[in-house]
Amino acid sequence: MTLNDLKNPELKKWLQEWIDLCTPDAVHICDGSQEEYDKLCNMMVKSGTFIKHDKPRNSYNCRSDISDVARVEGRTFICSRREADAGPTNNWCNPKEMRTTLKGLFKGCMQGRTLYVIPFSMGPVDSPIAKYGIELTDSPYVVVNMAIMTRVATEVLKRIDKGTEFVRCVHSVGAPLAPGQADVPWPCAPMDKKYITHFPETREIISFGSGYGGNALLGKKCFALRIASVQARDEGWMAEHMLILKLTNPKGESKFIAAAFPSACGKTNLAMMRPSLKGWKVEVIGDDIAWMQFDKNGQLRAINPEAGFFGVAPGTSMKSNPNAMLTCNRGNAIFTNTAITMDGGVYWEGMDKVPEEAVDWQRRPWKPDMKDADGKAIKAAHPNARFTVPARQCPVIAKEWEDPAGVPISAFLFGGRRASVVPLVNEALDWEHGVFLGATMASETTAAAVGGVGLLRFDPFAMLPFCGYHMGDYFGHWLKIGKVNGAKLPKIYYVNWFRKTPEGEWLWPGFGENSRVLKWIFERVDGKAEARTTAIGNLPTDDALDLKGLGISEEHKQMLLECDKEGWLKVIPEMKAHFAKFGNRLPKTLVRQLEALEARLNA
Numbered sequence: 001m002t003l004n005d006l007k008n009p010e011l012k013k014w015l016q017e018w019i020d021l022c023t024p025d026a027v028h029i030c031d032g033s034q035e036e037y038d039k040l041c042n043m044m045v046k047s048g049t050f051i052k053h054d055k056p057r058n059s060y061n062c063r064s065d066i067s068d069v070a071r072v073e074g075r076t077f078i079c080s081r082r083e084a085d086a087g088p089t090n091n092w093c094n095p096k097e098m099r100t101t102l103k104g105l106f107k108g109c110m111q112g113r114t115l116y117v118i119p120f121s122m123g124p125v126d127s128p129i130a131k132y133g134i135e136l137t138d139s140p141y142v143v144v145n146m147a148i149m150t151r152v153a154t155e156v157l158k159r160i161d162k163g164t165e166f167v168r169c170v171h172s173v174g175a176p177l178a179p180g181q182a183d184v185p186w187p188c189a190p191m192d193k194k195y196i197t198h199f200p201e202t203r204e205i206i207s208f209g210s211g212y213g214g215n216a217l218l219g220k221k222c223f224a225l226r227i228a229s230v231q232a233r234d235e236g237w238m239a240e241h242m243l244i245l246k247l248t249n250p251k252g253e254s255k256f257i258a259a260a261f262p263s264a265c266g267k268t269n270l271a272m273m274r275p276s277l278k279g280w281k282v283e284v285i286g287d288d289i290a291w292m293q294f295d296k297n298g299q300l301r302a303i304n305p306e307a308g309f310f311g312v313a314p315g316t317s318m319k320s321n322p323n324a325m326l327t328c329n330r331g332n333a334i335f336t337n338t339a340i341t342m343d344g345g346v347y348w349e350g351m352d353k354v355p356e357e358a359v360d361w362q363r364r365p366w367k368p369d370m371k372d373a374d375g376k377a378i379k380a381a382h383p384n385a386r387f388t389v390p391a392r393q394c395p396v397i398a399k400e401w402e403d404p405a406g407v408p409i410s411a412f413l414f415g416g417r418r419a420s421v422v423p424l425v426n427e428a429l430d431w432e433h434g435v436f437l438g439a440t441m442a443s444e445t446t447a448a449a450v451g452g453v454g455l456l457r458f459d460p461f462a463m464l465p466f467c468g469y470h471m472g473d474y475f476g477h478w479l480k481i482g483k484v485n486g487a488k489l490p491k492i493y494y495v496n497w498f499r500k501t502p503e504g505e506w507l508w509p510g511f512g513e514n515s516r517v518l519k520w521i522f523e524r525v526d527g528k529a530e531a532r533t534t535a536i537g538n539l540p541t542d543d544a545l546d547l548k549g550l551g552i553s554e555e556h557k558q559m560l561l562e563c564d565k566e567g568w569l570k571v572i573p574e575m576k577a578h579f580a581k582f583g584n585r586l587p588k589t590l591v592r593q594l595e596a597l598e599a600r601l602n603a
């Protein structure tokens, strides 16, 4: 398809305005074909942006600029008309003012480059839950990553041309080339010129200056969470930062579970876990985002709007996540900011076998014993190094993963990293209590984080950096979902794989052993497994949790499954301070939930 084939005047006007502003040397409309993917990858190999791996097959390595390695929350903006609508946890900018700033930055920004037009679908093209977008970008790295992470297709552009609604996404690395100027492997703009901007009222995303992940692959965090959360609020559905897994018991009965965790809790690991319990099976639908709607029968159904995994590489190993490793080993992967071994393979910290020698993510020779000036071990891969791989090649991808109708959700899991107080698993007393659990999700801070060790960092619903509107209103939306007529509401659970003994030993083995917790949840949903109601929620009774063969002592089991009233009472003031941030947009229901919890703990 060419620009001349397009009929939709609004679409043509939008495209032409950006082409005129950015003045690229060429315009290429992407069709999402394998041919196009291979061509662009070869081009990037020639230009020095990509290095082809000898293994896995058909895979590439890419090293970013050392200043462009992660999402930049400080440069991320919600440009709603009213500041109050962005809420206290987002950066806000007046949309008119931001458009003026961006116009200045985008003027001539694609000189010497090609503008790629990427028509993409978030979700299976025929799904009623799916939505379309078009990303304009001057980054071929973005094109090939979008080809893995979304469904790029001419069919999508045809539908948009016929009038189907779409989200307008514009991206530039912000590094125009003067005539004759040589390019660099990873062009980008300095930090003070990076802008990741969202215009929720007009469903637009405009991103300048960064080529990395969530800043540049606009279908993911920008669209599927920030813009989609606003669409979901307005249209009565849910756009959540959740994995979706399929859990099958030894009888062959299956349930689908969606789960939200803050970062560093092993969300991708859980999504494709190998259960230790015999006869139980976990398969993956998605590892990051869930879009959910109630069907005619009041059943909540979820799709994974993505088509690939953009996973954190360091820490991923045959021990922590064999299925992610096998997905990567099947090839067709892009590795960003990992190290390269001397035999042309890939390496990152935590991988099972440490090579004697490698080239690190900054293209320097690397050996395992190398230390920096402070005596700290030099890492081969950047801690935020990533693999981009197609979901379809995961050995445990569920057969329903592209079902346009979505999968029926039976339970929501929330969680956090908590060394004390929070039990292994806790069932919400009802929907509103479950929303309270989601709204008070938190992890303990580590030494590296500001504020010191042991304080709570709240990340309600794991959505704090990803909600496109006021978080108080977002809590309200969850409460409203609980009142949908005829809705079959999923049960809600709070899990904590990270309990430690006072001596600092892990109390729970985690990983595949988490299937024991999933089994209890499965059976609770069926009204079978037993629980006792406590001040904080429903906890497994003494023998309800299957701990056979684990060798956990009675004392440790008590610690994992106790309601630590004193510990909880100490956390209440932190919860109150957390809630206070949302001012008068905090639903009164949640204030009442907190008061009721305090009263139950004091009873």
Ligand code: TSX
Pocket: 264, 265, 266, 267, 269, 270, 271, 273, 315, 320, 497, 498, 506, 508, 509, 510, 511, 512, 514
């Ligand atoms: O992903 C993790 N999960 C979920 C797995 C399905 N991790 C890694 C977190 C960082 C991303 C975990 N780490 C989990 C877990 O359940 N639990 C722990 C803590 C832990 C670490 C090591 C051990 C045990 C627990 N090792 C041994 O006991 C030998």
Ligand code: MN
Pocket: 241, 288
């Ligand atoms: Mn995520």
